[in-house]
Amino acid sequence: MTSTDNGIATGKALTVTLEDVSFSYGEASFRFNTEFAAGRIAAIMGPSGSGKSTLLNLIAGFERPDTGKVLIGGIDLGNVPPSARPVSMVFQENNLFAHLTVEANVGLGRSPSLKLGDADRAAVAEALARVGLAGKEKRLPRELSGGERQRVALARVLLRARPVLLLDEPFASLGPALREDMLDLLAGIHAERKMTVLFVTHQPEDARRIGQDVAFLDEGRIAATGPADDFFDRSGPDAFRRYIGDRGGTVAGSQHIARKRT
């Protein structure tokens, strides 16, 4: 199996643990104490301002906890800078540098100084092919559609091969059909790589389609966690059912069909 340059083996999925983490940002304060199981896709849901992005930023290292620890695979990440963490992150937008080609944008995942050998270029091409962008190496981001840009970001995730993948509403600006395609692509990548995926979304359909677990955040805390199936049952937590409205119960029947591909 390959390993990233910080020596963390990527072959094995890793748990993500937040141990009594507290964090404050201006007026808002957050408190997280939870664990995300290795190799599973967790959908992170909750109202705006409930701390979904903050949770991801803490794990990625963009923010540091005031107190408590963030552990991945049992190792305390302390002051490890974002790029040295066993983590890749995909944002809603600005995942690509607008002036660099698709190939260079993906290649940055292999070498941050963009020194790419032939083997690296081949790996980039392979990753691009996997996300359905074969032959678009020389394009600039502005020549791509919104969906294609996020595919490029996923190709870079493939190349970096980190055991944890964080996605912060990555498909929020895409239309419904495109979003489903992207979710399936993500599920496919997960099936191959078995990384631990944390996936922030506002859409219950997204969570139902690929989410195996759900973590529901409310007012800076994790209000409920559990398998996705339980959440979308009528027995799901009340706060969560209020958040997603009536749809939770009524469409529950379709979830098994929708999730079959995972």
Place this chain on the structure above:
Amino acid sequence: MQPRPDSRVTAGVIALAAIAGLIGGAFAGLMLEGAQDLSGAYAAFDGYLFRVARFTLWQALLSTLLSVAPALLVARALSRHRAFPGRRLILQLFAVPLALPAIVAALGILALYGRAGYFAGVFAGRGGGEWPGIYGLSGILVAHVFFNLPLATLLFLEALGTIPADQWRLASQLGMGARPAFRLIEWPVLRAALPGVAGLVFMLCITSFTIVLTLGGGPAATTLEVAIYQALRFDFDPARAVVLTLLQIALTFVVVAALTRLGANTVGDANLPVAPRRYLSAGRIESLLNAGLIALALLFVAGPMVATVVSGLQADLGRLAGEEAVRRATLTSAGLALLAALLSVSLSLALIAARRALALHRRAGSAMSLLEHAADTGAGFVLVVPPIVLGAGWFLALRSITDVFAVAPVMVVTVNAVMAMPFAIRAIRPAYDAASERHERLCLALGVAGWSRLSLIDWPSLRRPLATGFAFAMALSLGDLGVIALFGSDSVQTLPYLLLARMGSYRTADAAGLALLLGLVCLMLVVAADWLGREAKA
């Protein structure tokens, strides 16, 4: 949170230290000199000093009045008539004095209204007897108005452009005439802009050196800055220079403090306003009055420019280009301006990046650290300490250690670089902050940092704004006759210095030819800067 030491912060600290060193060194030189000769310093508080100080304030006040009051009317006239042939051209012409070196303008004004100027015959015929030329207060005022009337006009026009179109629609629906429309719609906006614009012009006039040096005549028409220069270069009276310098600093400090209070735009660059559709048409009499006003302002501003070109073309340009001294001065000017622009842009970028990095490290809601404040406003200090003052301080500090004329290149490059920083920062900072907004987390996540980040990520998105800042800084430095007036010598001459020397030895045709060359180069640089900036925004 324990931020990792960010190389950008380090670079910013170095840049700040360099600026502080430059200013601090000048002050140290002044203090040491003053302390060595306290009695001399006391003796320098004489009638001459107070006359100079009074004249400095008096000419600045008059210049401000004569620039700002007509500018109000011209701006209103231009804003009332949104579409007439040549309007755009007039606005562009009004932007030219911003780019023109002061010494070029001074020469153009002399070519027009001087003793041997194109108008001398006209004036002499009317007054009877020989036209004495416009040296002294009148010359200084004409030159200051030439620079500041167009600047103030553009700034007022920008202010008028902020009036919402709905107000004009309403005014036309209510049938408002010119007078109530001015009182109710235009005047409130103009009055809000007035203190800032007037303050800026006052500031520019109080620190004006080249104009007063070339057009002022004798002890009766001397300002503090020119007196500092004379005390150092001619009388060699260091104690007097120290007192003059301290007075100048106190004066500018008070003005800048007052300006900051008023929220003035102390950098003073103006955008060419775009014309929105207007709903109120002017009546016939008003149109005629406005046309007359605009034509007068146009003649006044275009006159010296035309004179510069015409008298420049009459010079023996071929011989000038072949002259050894001219070639050397051109090369020296180009080299020093390039270095100054490079240094200016580097220092600016370091401060901008450090400010951004510090703002990112800072928790939301917490107060700015002292360092962030310094990175934010550090370049503003330069405005309080005019180049002549910096030069004078270093001149005094260095004269006991080394040959002051040998360090001329270093002084010109550093002082001009720092002097151009407020402009460079204006050009670069918005682009840097926007690029950082897009790229910051991605770079962190991928570990793109240091040199890779600079070359792969920052350079491509900042290339154009950096070029804008560079071209502007270079134009400023090329045209500057401040530090070089103090430190220049036969061995180190820049074009403005050579120009001054030719003027001094009454080789007027040579001076006119050099002025044309210098003016054209500076103009081209500023046009390039503007164009690069525009493309960057698109």
